[in-house]
Amino acid sequence: MAAEFYLGADIGGTGVKYIITDDQGGIFHQGEVPTDPHSAKRTLGRLAMEVAERISPPSDSDEATFFRLAAVGLACAGIINPASGHLGRSPNLPGWEDTNLKRIIANEFQDKPSVVANDVNAALFGEFSFGAGRGCRNLVMIALGTGVGGGIMLDGALVVGTHNGAAEIGHMVLDPSGPTCTCGGVGCLEAWAGSVAILKQARLLAKVELKETALAQLVLEKGEHLSTRDLSLLAEQGDAASLALFAEVGHRLGHAVGNLVNILDPDRVIIGGGVAQAGDLILGSCRALVPAMVLAEEAKDIPIVSAELGPMSAAVGAACLARQEQAGG
Amino acid sequence: MAAEFYLGADIGGTGVKYIITDDQGGIFHQGEVPTDPHSAKRTLGRLAMEVAERISPPSDSDEATFFRLAAVGLACAGIINPASGHLGRSPNLPGWEDTNLKRIIANEFQDKPSVVANDVNAALFGEFSFGAGRGCRNLVMIALGTGVGGGIMLDGALVVGTHNGAAEIGHMVLDPSGPTCTCGGVGCLEAWAGSVAILKQARLLAKVELKETALAQLVLEKGEHLSTRDLSLLAEQGDAASLALFAEVGHRLGHAVGNLVNILDPDRVIIGGGVAQAGDLILGSCRALVPAMVLAEEAKDIPIVSAELGPMSAAVGAACLARQEQAGG
Numbered sequence A, B: 001m002a003a004e005f006y007l008g009a010d011i012g013g014t015g016v017k018y019i020i021t022d023d024q025g026g027i028f029h030q031g032e033v034p035t036d037p038h039s040a041k042r043t044l045g046r047l048a049m050e051v052a053e054r055i056s057p058p059s060d061s062d063e064a065t066f067f068r069l070a071a072v073g074l075a076c077a078g079i080i081n082p083a084s085g086h087l088g089r090s091p092n093l094p095g096w097e098d099t100n101l102k103r104i105i106a107n108e109f110q111d112k113p114s115v116v117a118n119d120v121n122a123a124l125f126g127e128f129s130f131g132a133g134r135g136c137r138n139l140v141m142i143a144l145g146t147g148v149g150g151g152i153m154l155d156g157a158l159v160v161g162t163h164n165g166a167a168e169i170g171h172m173v174l175d176p177s178g179p180t181c182t183c184g185g186v187g188c189l190e191a192w193a194g195s196v197a198i199l200k201q202a203r204l205l206a207k208v209e210l211k212e213t214a215l216a217q218l219v220l221e222k223g224e225h226l227s228t229r230d231l232s233l234l235a236e237q238g239d240a241a242s243l244a245l246f247a248e249v250g251h252r253l254g255h256a257v258g259n260l261v262n263i264l265d266p267d268r269v270i271i272g273g274g275v276a277q278a279g280d281l282i283l284g285s286c287r288a289l290v291p292a293m294v295l296a297e298e299a300k301d302i303p304i305v306s307a308e309l310g311p312m313s314a315a316v317g318a319a320c321l322a323r324q325e326q327a328g329g
Helices: A040-054 A101-108 A119-130 A195-209 A214-225 A228-236 A240-264 A274-278 A280-293 A310-326 B040-054 B101-108 B119-130 B195-209 B214-225 B228-236 B240-264 B274-278 B280-293 B310-326
Strands: A002-011 A015-022 A027-034 A066-076 A114-118 A139-144 A148-154 A268-272 A304-306 B002-011 B015-022 B027-034 B066-076 B114-118 B139-144 B148-154 B268-272 B304-306
Touching (some): A002 A040, A002 A119, A015 A040, A027 A040, A040 A101, A066 A119, A066 A310, A114 A119, A114 A310, A119 A139, A119 A148, A119 A268, A119 A310, A139 A240, A139 A274, A148 B240, A195 A214, A195 A228, A195 A240, A195 A274, A214 A240, A228 A240, A228 A280, A240 A268, A240 B148, A240 B240, A268 A280, A274 A280, A280 A304, B002 B040, B002 B310, B015 B040, B027 B040, B040 B101, B066 B101, B066 B119, B066 B310, B101 B114, B114 B119, B119 B268, B139 B240, B195 B228, B195 B240, B195 B274, B214 B240, B228 B240, B228 B274, B228 B280, B240 B274, B240 B280, B268 B280, B280 B304
Parallel strands (some): A002 A066, A066 A114, A268 A304, B002 B066, B268 B304
Antiparallel strands (some): A002 A015, A015 A027, B015 B027, B139 B148
């Protein structure tokens, strides 16, 4: 009996989430190894060892079972050239910048075929394959994390652009008099809807306007450990200030979604990332704004849905991309 | 000898510009027939008669020459379903709304194969085939006319979207506190960069702020016949107010282009339409803004170029689309 496996791995700033799937896409194993921020080679070497252990045939097996890793898919934040495997700008892992990930995979995984993709593109491909985008051909994904990432699929193919710079949705400028963004620009979506921006705004509200409120108490109590999850729990208890904060995030997100629907007119828009766990606190005001912005009558009721695959989505998508690559594109 | 011809026609509010090309794309004839705003059937019937006359073999011909119309391409403003040929929302020709253009072409042109496309999509395909987009695969076109239209091409194919509502670039909202747009929205690109908006702004400047200026004199003198061409001539003479007006148009256009490059990362961006004849008066400030907005290093110096085919671009593109359709897509 032969068993073929596909590895999908999502390189994060501190850990590499990985998943091993069988040739039907079923999950065989999932796990995590630490990221070495200074060395892609050491990180992927460690991953290769762990994967090799997992897919070795059990030592007590009598059958002539043949376990084989067929292909490797890697997802990573930053500007990635999927053809060459080159990683350019890499905000989460500056120590990995300007390396050829395909070459390192070839070295560490005995020349297995590989595919590398931007992490949100991989997550979108995962949602397309097994999640909120099943059955669709044209999709937009917005990932609300520390920053805001994006992915675009047209007719079943990820759009990477001429210089691999497409789908930088987080840096769509929504208001030239808006807040300063981490990119140096002004009024980008990320300057409202990334967790860095949301926490900054919460602290500002606590300090300047709402000294006596529940929000101010929360900010004081949590200090540096304040999370968007803390804020959403407070909002769910009915706290007006944090409700308004998430509604503003959703409104700005809706502005970006409205623009994207007028530009791309997809089947649906998927909202993912950790911040999106606030769910309807954000999606409510987002969905309220979009129809009035969209020109094409039939596109006004575009479904704006939550991602379904959670934190493993990029690893799942990377494994799916590896399987597609192996099947000949 | 057999000669095969392709008809490309661009339906305008008052006239139908058309072009007849040979099977190499060479121009055999071009002309214009009036548009009947109440009847697509009468308009296309008249066009069919005129085209039939043009491609009849000369009566004194001794040769057994066979002149044949091989396919028809039609370009029209509005929301068009290229598969069915249905014209939905049609701002320039409300009397044509909700008609099936492919069926009317079949009736009036003896069941010739046909293709229908949004006018800016057709113009983009023309520029891709013979103009400013030659040799490219990924293109964005922005047409600055009365309103502002858009076209998007990825990997050599026009992007129409799930509900044929894509590339409505004129209604990208750039500033939620911007001027009101004809679409009912606020702060759309069109509310700055369409000729309606530019002329409105010129009249406002003349009335409110600059009573004694050359701009005020021009507005008074031209009255209702004021055109963006008049304003650009004044700007070219060094008039500060009209220079600033075009610089503002270019700056807002640059904001839209910057967003589009971050979303789509095309090979180049083509600026067309009558207003774009102002050339560097607009493109100067547009090009000045874009690099700072674009994230991907290699995409920062994206060429932002003027369209090359002029007022016949949509007719040319429609003929090219017809030829491609005939060749089997």
